[in-house]
Amino acid sequence: MTDSSKHYRDLFYQELQYDAADHSPCVGVCDHEVQQICSGCQRQQDDIKTWRETEPEKRASVWKGLPRALADRGRQVMRLPLDQDQIVRLAMARLDHGGSWRIGIDGCWLQADHRKDETCAISRDGKTQLWLKTELKMRALLWAGPGQRLDDDPARLSLLLVTPRIRIERGEGQHQQPLPDGYQVCVNTDTIRISKTDHGPIIAETVIAKGEWQNPLPQLDQKASDLPLGLKLPDSYVLGLAILPPQNP
Secondary structure (H helix, E strand, O other), X not given: OOHHHHHHHHHHXXXXXXXXXXXXXXXXXXXXXXXXXXXXXXXXXXXXXXXXXXXXXXXXXXXHHHHHHHHHOOOOEEEOOOOHHHHHHHHHHHHHOOOEXXXXXXXXXXXXXXXXXXXXXXXXXXXXXXXXXXXXXXXXEEEOOOOXXXXXXXXXXXXXXXXXXXXXXXXXXXXXXXXXXXXXXXXXXXXXXXXEOOOOOEEEEEXXXXXXXXXXXXXXXXXXXXXXXXXXXXXXXEEEEEEEOOOOO
């Protein structure tokens, strides 16, 4: 492990603070009708109903055991007990320690790997910029990609910044705001919008992020996926920004 990855891992656990977390680990799977223990959060119904009244030590114990429990059941995402400010700090720290941000769809991924300011990332060649829109409430999921487990070193795993799908139904997403003057929509789904103009960058927008890309727009498939390869996201969430680890951590 590089010093940079070790430093990010230390920051990750510093922000996590399992012992102080009162967040619920629910990811909206809720399949108790199939089995007594929910496959999404590994809690029984009684534990879910009394979560807020549960002693902090027991909540911390549940959180600490969750990565292995979910990994053993083949799950690839888990919610992290982080508030909005902690999520933003980890997103920026990932840039500082070799990682990158990404939005887009298959055939048109916008990726940036350097911090420009407190909520913006820029690519090495300067042709791509991504902004994180912190006004909308977000959550952070830990994602174990192909060949990984949720209980692996978090410095090697991705973070997914998501919002509940109900925000889309309310029209609160960044990609649901009016288009800039002169821009025409090329791709428009309930999770992402890509638009272009004759003079200016390509714009890609998700519920909580916006990107500008100076390269020519490729031919796009309207049915292309906006999820990283191998990711199956719970239907309750919409992906806003993928925070990727270094290629060689």
